Amino acid sequence: MPDQLEPETVLREISELEGRIAELRQAANMPATDLRATLDAALEELELALSALRVMGSDQAATGGGAAAAEAERRVLRTVFTDAPVPLFLLDRDTSVRRVNRQAAGLLGTSSGYVSGKQFTSFCDLATRAALRSQLAAVVRSGRRRRVPVRFLGRERPVDAVVTLERVWIRGEPDPMVIVAAGPTTTPTGEAPDRPEARATPADDEAVAALVHRMDVLGTASELLLDEPVFNETVAVRRCARLLAAELADWVLIDLTGPENGAPGTGAGLRRQVVIGAPDDEYVHEAARTLEEIDPAPGTLPYTVFHSRQSALRPHVEELDLLGTCPDGQPVLTRIGATSVLCVPVEDGDRCLGAITLAGSGEHGPFDLRDLATVQRLGRFLALVIRAARLYRRRAEVADTLQASLLPRSLPAIPGVQLAARYMTATHGAEVGGDFYDVFRTMNGWGMVLGDVCGKGEDAAAVTATARHGVRLASRWKGAPAEVLALVNEALLEEDRFVTAVMAGLEVREEGVTALLGIAGHPPAIVVRADGVIRSASRGGVPLGLFEDFEAGLDTIDLAPGDTLFLHSDGLLEACDLSRQEFGQERLLEALAANATGPVQAMLDSVERVLLDFCDGDLRDDVSMLALRVLPAVL
Secondary structure, eight states, X not given: OOOOXXXXXXXXXXXXXXXXXXXXXHHHTSTTOOHHHXXXXXXXHHHHHHHHHHHTTOOOOOOOOOHHHHHHHHHHHHHHHHHOSSOEEEEOTTXXXXXXXXXXHHHHTSOHHHHTTSBGGGGBOHHHHHHHHHHHHHHXXXXXXXXXXXXXXOSSSEEEXXXXXXXXXXXXXXXXXXXXXXXXXXXXXXXXXXXXXXOOOOHHHHHHHHHHHHHHHHHHHHHHHHOOSSOOHHHHHHHHHHHHHHHTOSEEEEEEOOTTOOSTTTTOOOEEEEEEESSOSHHHHHHHHHHHTOOOOTTSHHHHHHHHTOOEEESSOOOTTTTOBOTTSOBHHHHHTOOEEEEEEEEOSSOEEEEEEEEEOSTTOOOOHHHHHHHHHHHHHXXXXXXXXXXXXXXXXXXXXXXXXXXXXXXXXOTTXXXXXXXXXXXXXXXXXXXXXXXXXXXXEEEEEEEEESSOSHHHHHHHHHHHHHHHHHTTTOOSHHHHHHHHHHHHTTSSSOEEEEEEEEEEETTEEEEEEEEEBOOOOEEEOTTSOEEEOOOOOOOBTSOSSOOOEEEEEEEOTTOEEEEEOHHHHHOBOTTOOBOHHHHHHHHHHTTSSSOHHHHXXXXXXXXXXXXXXXXXXXXXXXXXXXXXXXX
16 A cells, blocks of 8 residues: 655645645634644644655555456445445545445435535535545545544534544555544434434424424515515615524525616626624624625626526535635635525516525534525515515606706795795605795795695696796786786696695885785695794685686785794695694694794704604605795894
8 A cells, every 4th residue: 555656646735735724724713613623633734744745756656456356345345335334435535425325324414416426524514624624635645544523514403423534545546535434423313213312303293394484484574575665675685684594594695786787698786785694793793794895706606696597505515615705815605604505596587686695504404495495485575575666766766856846946035034945755655746835036026835736646746837837927927916826727727636825925125024825725824923923824715726716815914023924735734643643733833833033944843853753754745834034124
């Protein structure tokens, strides 16, 4: 049995040695690493390096053997594997599994065919892989038997064992091989069924429990994703990640493409949206922050799944760079201590919007097809919610743009008065509201108007524009608010919506302001005196656009310095709390009186704050406010 190698083989040994040393460095930085085992492995690597240096340039005589002897040896090996009462693995020189017996497959909770061809270390947890790889290399090189503690990644839970490593030479094979025998474990794998401690839950019960658990996960996901009055992509993605991290995985990574793209081949780039890990400690938080900055690169599993739209399951990971590498060069899987990975596309049937990746340490067994099917369904749920959220957001952006076009960009500066306005959109829905306000020049001075169109949406927006700009235009030819409203009424008769409005014609003098009011079925204007006394103007008139014989309600108000004229829409009074009680006139008057002496802008801020507190931020209708404060003459 040769103890020396060809020079070419020695060079290969040195190259492999460099890779194992790098793994040992990474393993030493991992949490919960057995530093003594890592140190022992490092010493073995040093010994191997010295041996390789001694044999550089030496010759080795070729060894041979007959085919009959090789076949006999193979028969003996097969017999040993078949009859051995302990788990046995036969490894090639590169530590890939050549053959396993039934006991070994049962230890891992899988089939012999699945194990064959994979790296032996991929069935062990990350904390022991580097040291185990070094010990395997030492056995191949030195021929000395080794005993190494190992944690196997069993199907349901990790299995702690002590394995014996033995080098064997098989005739007809160019390189030595290694037999791995697993000794006593902390998880019994084959006790007699009549022993009480060996009795376990029947397989059928376990399967049913697993199925029920996954159904619960999907049911919870449906509630979390749909329990939003307004679809919100960010909320949905984070809820999905938290649920998966709590129920199925140690780490969850969700990557999405932008709303303007989404189909492979469009140049859309995946961006990391959420990274959630367990347990909730500082190491996990730091790792999550690092992973959040790493977008999926070509060749990584999320990138491949997104572009192929094909789910991927890796129960036992062999390629540690499967999820990419950290900025310091450390593989992501090593950083998070994951040994099992699955990844599914987030697709809505039309486009692929991203990928969901789950990673586990093996504490609860590797991922299986049941996990894959569950996450696939959840990915479909999430995609539908994201599509709805993006459609809603685009519609809301269009509505905001259209709404902004119906309101003045800024209020004009009128000598002797102070102006302030506020527009609050309804919490529910993404349609354009019907409220409008404006301040403009008239043929006699200045005018201000506030109105409310019946209904919402694009059709209501057209009526809103007609009413607002009609008032502004008619004020150039008509001096009295009643005459202006009458002209606007004629313009709206052919529309299928009516409009309520209140208009004030302002005559600004040194001693104050006189406001001529025209009311068209709108809530009355409110006067807040400088001393806090409040008066409501007259009601009256009918809404615009209903009858040809329109007649507006009229009133005249004299405003002294410090007095405020306050106009508002009915959405302010009709806002409700959780018990469906309306905000009402009295609460509004109290809020106005409490801010009679402060700046007019502060008055509107106070009304908004009191209103939102009352209805808990849930506005069922748009709210608009317009206020004019008469300034003291000295200002």
